[in-house]
Amino acid sequence: MIWIKKKSFTEKVKRSLYGYKGKILYVDLSSGRLKTGSFDEDFAKAYIGGTGFGIKTLIDNQAPGIDPFDPANPLIYAVGAVSGTMVPCAASKFGVFAKSPESHLLGESYSTGRFGAELKHAGYDIVVIKGKAPKPVYLWIDDESVQMMDASHLWGKTTWETEEIIRNDLGDQLIRVSAIGQGGENLVKTACLINDHFRAAGRTGMGAIAGSKNLKAVAVRGTQDVVVAKPEELQDLCRDLYEQAKGPATSKYRGLGTAANVLTLNAQAALPTRNYQSATFEGAETVSGEYLNEHFVTKIAGCTSCPCRCEHIAEVPEGVFKGAIARVEYEPTMAFGPYCGVDRLDAVIKAIEYCNLYGVDAIGTGIIVGFGMECYEKGLITKEDTGGVELEFGNGEAMVEMVKKIALREDIGDLLAEGVKVASEKIGQGSAHFAMHIKGVEVTGYELRGLKTCALGYAVSRRGADHQRHGSYGWDLGGKVDRYSVDKERGKLVMGDEDTYCIFDSIILCKFTRRLWDFDLIAKIYTLVTGIPMTGEEMRLAGERMSNLARLYNIREGLTRKDDTLPPRIMKDPIPRGVAKGSYVHPEELDTLLDGYYEARGWTKEGVPTKAKIEELGLGEYAEIAEKEEP
Amino acid sequence: MKIQVQYFGQVRALVHKRGEEVDVSSTATVLQLLQHLVHAYGVALEAEVLEDDGTTVRDGLLVTVNGRAIGQLEGVHTGLHSHDVLALLPLFAGGG
Numbered sequence: 001m002i003w004i005k006k007k008s009f010t011e012k013v014k015r016s017l018y019g020y021k022g023k024i025l026y027v028d029l030s031s032g033r034l035k036t037g038s039f040d041e042d043f044a045k046a047y048i049g050g051t052g053f054g055i056k057t058l059i060d061n062q063a064p065g066i067d068p069f070d071p072a073n074p075l076i077y078a079v080g081a082v083s084g085t086m087v088p089c090a091a092s093k094f095g096v097f098a099k100s101p102e103s104h105l106l107g108e109s110y111s112t113g114r115f116g117a118e119l120k121h122a123g124y125d126i127v128v129i130k131g132k133a134p135k136p137v138y139l140w141i142d143d144e145s146v147q148m149m150d151a152s153h154l155w156g157k158t159t160w161e162t163e164e165i166i167r168n169d170l171g172d173q174l175i176r177v178s179a180i181g182q183g184g185e186n187l188v189k190t191a192c193l194i195n196d197h198f199r200a201a202g203r204t205g206m207g208a209i210a211g212s213k214n215l216k217a218v219a220v221r222g223t224q225d226v227v228v229a230k231p232e233e234l235q236d237l238c239r240d241l242y243e244q245a246k247g248p249a250t251s252k253y254r255g256l257g258t259a260a261n262v263l264t265l266n267a268q269a270a271l272p273t274r275n276y277q278s279a280t281f282e283g284a285e286t287v288s289g290e291y292l293n294e295h296f297v298t299k300i301a302g303c304t305s306c307p308c309r310c311e312h313i314a315e316v317p318e319g320v321f322k323g324a325i326a327r328v329e330y331e332p333t334m335a336f337g338p339y340c341g342v343d344r345l346d347a348v349i350k351a352i353e354y355c356n357l358y359g360v361d362a363i364g365t366g367i368i369v370g371f372g373m374e375c376y377e378k379g380l381i382t383k384e385d386t387g388g389v390e391l392e393f394g395n396g397e398a399m400v401e402m403v404k405k406i407a408l409r410e411d412i413g414d415l416l417a418e419g420v421k422v423a424s425e426k427i428g429q430g431s432a433h434f435a436m437h438i439k440g441v442e443v444t445g446y447e448l449r450g451l452k453t454c455a456l457g458y459a460v461s462r463r464g465a466d467h468q469r470h471g472s473y474g475w476d477l478g479g480k481v482d483r484y485s486v487d488k489e490r491g492k493l494v495m496g497d498e499d500t501y502c503i504f505d506s507i508i509l510c511k512f513t514r515r516l517w518d519f520d521l522i523a524k525i526y527t528l529v530t531g532i533p534m535t536g537e538e539m540r541l542a543g544e545r546m547s548n549l550a551r552l553y554n555i556r557e558g559l560t561r562k563d564d565t566l567p568p569r570i571m572k573d574p575i576p577r578g579v580a581k582g583s584y585v586h587p588e589e590l591d592t593l594l595d596g597y598y599e600a601r602g603w604t605k606e607g608v609p610t611k612a613k614i615e616e617l618g619l620g621e622y623a624e625i626a627e628k629e630e631p
Numbered sequence: 632m633k634i635q636v637q638y639f640g641q642v643r644a645l646v647h648k649r650g651e652e653v654d655v656s657s658t659a660t661v662l663q664l665l666q667h668l669v670h671a672y673g674v675a676l677e678a679e680v681l682e683d684d685g686t687t688v689r690d691g692l693l694v695t696v697n698g699r700a701i702g703q704l705e706g707v708h709t710g711l712h713s714h715d716v717l718a719l720l721p722l723f724a725g726g727g
Binding site: 251252253255256258260261263264267268269289290330474477478479480482483515578579 | 637639640641643644690691693695697698699700701702703704718720721722723
């Protein structure tokens with residue numbers, strides 16, 4: 001029997017906005033109530049979409065200080081400003097936001113594929129899901145019809161099974177599904193949402209938030225047009241952009257794929273290896289992008305409206321993991337390859353496949369397994385704890401098994417499912433020294449000890465350890481700055497990167513096409529789509545506004561300067577070998593970097609936005625948050 | 632003098648080798664070595680290595696000498712020394 005709360009919306013949104021649908025869907029899973037809201041041009045211009053919509057909606061809809069698993073913590077989907085249009089490499093993206101169960105700060109994650117465009121075509125820019133359903137449900141958005149469907153038969157299913165069953169139940173194979181697997185159901189802190197089989201809103205535990213609400217999935221089918229302001233001019237511009245996006249600017253993503261970074265970073269001693277015990281990996285060749293393409297890649301695919309086609313789908317042709325299939329990028333390859341000391345791509349592919357099926361973030365989960373391996377080798381956990389798994393670095397089978405145990409919370413997997421921060425607090429015995437997280441969120445694939453601009457970007461990242469909020473490794477690896485030294489000027493570089501990435505994640509543009517865009521071009525295409533006048537400088541300012549609003553949100557939830565830090569190993573243990581041998585980030589260097597960053601931002605020495613900055617950015621309604629922090 | 636050249640990523644795919652020893656004059660610079668390689672392997676390599684001006688390293692390609700990015704040395708005018716190791720590395724950025 002299907003439990004249905006159905007409401008058809010007849011409310012007409014006035015056609016004042018182009019590009020946007022102008023509609024917000026509010027869902028209360030506790031009561032089953034649904035309602036819609038709208039937003040105006042001022043909101044749209046100030047917050048653009050994606051990131052901006054997500055942060056703004058979260059700070060306005062979440063009571064300060066609540067536990068992430070409190071039903072009142074809203075789970076927010078927000079599509080990009082140009083989602084659902086013909087704009088290349090931007091039509092399909094969406095973000096998911098909530099208070100993170102890992103950091104207890106801002107949670108945000110982005111995915112692509114086809115779900116985002118479908119949601120826009122169904123008529124919504126933002127979906128806000130609050131409450132907790134009395135039993136498992138999935139949300140079924142069928143244009144203007146929104147229903148909460150019984151998901152009892154889906155509980156315990158993988159993300160792929162869930163997608164298939166929902167499509168079959170509803171009789172439409174074009175339905176797009178964003179689902180949790182067992183990881184989300186089990187409140188694994190790295191749980192994510194998977195759509196289109198291989199695409200994840202992966203980081204900061206958004207799948208766990210869905211699981212805490214008994215929400216198995218959001219299924220969507222949209223048939224409405226997205227009406228743009230200047231269709232002919234947009235078409236002309238997009239035609240040029242398509243040609244550029246098929247050209248040299250993106251050829252490396254289409255050809256080798258990001259996994260080619262393995263050898264580059266290995267050569268630069270910037271490849272996190274064996275839980276950050278080393279920055280080089282002797283087995284890098286056999287987990288490289290070059291090796292992957294030669295032996296495992298069977299298909300290259302792309303997202304909606306994307307001419308780049310970067311998805312490298314890899315399959316294991318033989319051996320114990322025969323038949324495993326996954327989309328393979330650099331980050332999960334790093335996490336399940338060098339980081340776990342594993343030099344076998346078959347095991348890497350299987351581990352990623354498990355992450356997709358069980359719905360856990362492949363980056364964070366790989367880092368957790370690496371942490372578990374170091375604990376095991378140091379004797380802090382035993383074979384009895386692991387349920388018989390010999391969790392040694394380099395043991396591919398053990399790694400794969402541990403991914404499953406984490407997702408299903410079996411044996412030591414139950415503790416590791418809490419993430420390395422909590423696990424190290426429970427294990428003790430000095431393990432916090434090598435618990436590689438920032439703000440509770442596991443590190444990603446750039447060895448920070450010898451990339452000091454990047455280290456600043458990670459330390460201040462609003463969602464915890466992360467390369468995707470700033471991309472500041474480019475300065476260090478590209479030789480544009482001395483990667484081994486620090487100065488206060490790095491703060492300006494990171495600030496510029498962050499504000500730029502805010503806009504990328506608001507439009508939402510795929511960062512693989514970053515070389516095609518600048519603020520002026522983004523503003524131009526935004527205006528052609530929405531009809532809202534926008535300059536490049538106004539766009540940059542919107543990015544700065546988002547960065548500051550995110551900071552205010554995090555301050556409201558308890559963030560202080562001491563949280564803008566790095567794991568102890570990064571600040572104490574020098575890189576042991578390779579071209580970066582001897583490098584680490586001394587605490588005094590981090591202080592210099594933070595001081596420079598806060599100054600560049602116009603924040604106090606404690607990292608709080610000043611009243612002047614808040615007013616300058618039109619964030620006066622949030623000034624009280626900063627005032628509470630004043631000495 | 633002999634320079635050890637290492638190839639990675641799309642450049643490796645073009646030249647079909649992981650590396651080789653290249654003989655250049657004792658006063659050779661990074662740019663002269665790159666031009667030497669372009670001459671040896673043709674326009675396909677040139678498109679991956681140098682911008683249209685023929686003197687600037689293409690964005691997204693990292694050139695290092697003995698592990699140091701040439702941006703932290705003297706750029707393409709960095710002088711080479713016997714038995715230096717020059718690497719051509721693709722530099723990818725996270726995305727999605």
